Amino acid sequence: MSGKDDYYNRSKQQGYRARSAYKLKQLDEEADLLASGDTVVDLGAAPGGWLQVAAEEVGEGGTVVGVDLQRIEALDEADVETIRGDMTEERTRHYLREAVGERGADVVASDMAPNMTGEYSLDHARSVHLARQALDTADELLATGGDFVVKVFQGEDLDAFRDDVAASFQYVRTVSPPASRDASSEVYLVAKGYTTSPVAKGDRVEVTIEEEGDEGDGIAYVDGYTLFVDADVGETLAVEVTDVKPRFGFAKPVDGAEPSA
Template sequence: MSGKDDYYNRSKQQGYRARSAYKLKQIDEEADLFERGDTVVDLGAAPGGWLQVAAEAVGEGGTVVGVDLQRIDDLDDHDVETIRGDMTEERTRHYLREAVDEGGADVVVSDMAPNMTGEYTLDHARSVHLARQAFDTADELLASGGDFVVKVFQGDDLDAFRDDVSEAFQYVRTVSPPASRDSSSEVYLVGKGYTRSPVAEGDRVDVTVEEEGDEGDGIAYVDGYTLFVDGDVGETLSVEVTDVKPRFAFAERVDADESD
């Protein structure tokens, strides 16, 4: 029995709307995407197979939102919100922001693919364009520390896109789930640990130490973002950012003559 037939038959037997549900299951197993209670956004969600997998993973305490230009039939066994619309339009993005609330999304996933022309270079370019649209949406919706999964076809523009995604996450890996068809050129980029930081490595800023950390280091804030520095409470100093994490960064003191 071919792999295609196997996953198709399994999806019918287990009640999934598409064989692609197993791709997300396998990506989750490899990259540890979902936790109970998470908020998940699925872009290009029709017919709903990924919505089913996400809803099972996050449980009743989680929130799952799907958006697609096509209508998504209600999922009888899961409490999932669906939005019919173009995610590049402000109206749709408004509804998405309302659905995930101010806390943001923990995971944004996209299995979108372009309408195939049979011309590989064009199909690849269109897939990267869709992936970038998904990345823009993830950049708007993800909470700090969140994860991102996006499908893209292999080709000349993939490395540049991956580099852009890497700048926004702690690390990025490329995953080829076994459920992908052998003939497919698709891969999935998985970004882990979204970094919503007002500073980047190498930035020099002036800060005031406001608190003392558990290990005796100073804590300063830049636009509400935590910066661990070597300083005493009340001290104002110039620092250079050395390491950026999703929710905090480390910085080293810069001598006065170096900051000039």
């Protein structure tokens, strides 16, 4: 029996419902996704292996919510809620929003996969479609600074989807956990640091410095988003955004620049 098949035996021995539990464990080890007290949403959660791993990591102070079209048998772990439904239906999304709460989710994870047809291009396209549904859910539920992990099959549409994910996060990396089967074309996109910033790196905007920061730099606001600028309080000037973080960004003065955003 190959090393990859050992994950099946290990899952039985350690009480996990599926060998895929080790994929989430390895993704967490690689990217530090799960922390004590987190709120985690698991899309495509049946039979519940990822729910078990997430519940272990977030602990009693955390919340784990799983969604799937299939029924998920009740888990022994506390603070795990399951919703049976279709994420394309508003009813399901309503129940999920209620379960997550106003603070939002710290992690949205998706191990969803299409029913396989054996036609590679079709299976790839369907996997990207499901991944985009998961990204829509992340956009709806993630708190600022939250993380997103999603399974997708390799193919011609992967790069474009990755670019769309990257537009809303600090960085994105592609990970192939060792627990994935050798013959599988699946990869996981791991996106860290969800941001709803109204500006992007390279944008040029006109701002007014309204406050002085702790380090002596100026603070300006763009639609409520904080920009740190090397300028004095009261100045109105054109700046270029040099870095964007989930809760704040940095910009530099640009003489004579025309705003681009």
